[in-house]
Amino acid sequence: MAFPAASSVHLVLLAAFTAGASAATFTIVNNCGFTVWPAAIPVGGGLQLNPGQTWTLNVPAGTSSCRIWGRTGCSFNGGSGSCQTGDCAGALSCTLSGKPPTTLAEFSIGGATDFYDISVIDGYNLAMDFSCSNGDALRCRDSGCPDAYHQPGDRKTHSCSGNNNYQVIFCP
Template sequence: MASSPVTSTVVSLLLVAFAAGASAATFTIKNNCGYTVWPAATPVGGGKQLNPGQTWTLDVPPGTKGGRIWGRTGCSFNGGRGHCATGDCAGALSCTLSGQPPLTLAEFTIGGGGANDYYDISVIDGYNLPMDFSCSNGLNLHCVQPRCPEAYLYPADNTKNHGCRGNSNYKVTFCP
């Protein structure tokens, strides 16, 4: 028995929706510092103020490549425009560009190859905040000093990228 065009279309749309959501990731960003941090995220997320103890949750779609999350410090914003002492992104609250050094970076690619996502910490552009970056089923990367051994330290340092099974969730913690 042949299926109707409407049934085929509905089934196809459900399969596409399921596949698209299959490798999406949720990032929970937490400020454990004793001061306000203004995390930023590109290419998704933008930016937000996090007072001590607050969290921010981002849903990152599959296929996101070259993602970055960093904390900005010493910020002052008025109407979405302002300036940060570290990690500033052209004076915007909601970043569309990467921040200015120094900045400790959590870098990621969601759905970057086969069934894996990839993530790392980088201090190539300097260090401004201690950070933990973890995958729900992978390693917890820990960076609490400018030359942290678990972070990329220079451009040709290619041994610090970690794979994580797709459909994982991530946590970035400032001042772990």
């Protein structure tokens, strides 16, 4: 009966490790004069965000290679449809990256340090601000935005201490 004891030890260690980590809260705001369909992977999926509406998304610590982007020109019937920009295989709740062009908010929620950036490598479709509660505010108003990655190898990644909150604003 060594297995139950070993499993109990692993559960206690897992609980202790998880207690030290916390989620980051992302507030996603649509300041556009039109509906935006934000998407988020690997957590969040996607939804409809009318002008002036906000979506709050909790991202667990240890979540890496994340993306948030705004889809435009969408039409959905239930959970399927299409978007003119940022479409993710016709799904309302995305499980894969959107089809270019997409202005991307990219991030990894670590523990002691988080990393975040804006990318227009996959094209530009919406003005966006992306900020950490105690870090740099990144701004992207057009396809030439200086705060964004334009090609692989650009050095535009920013860091923020862990346990912070973030804000993504479309059409700031």
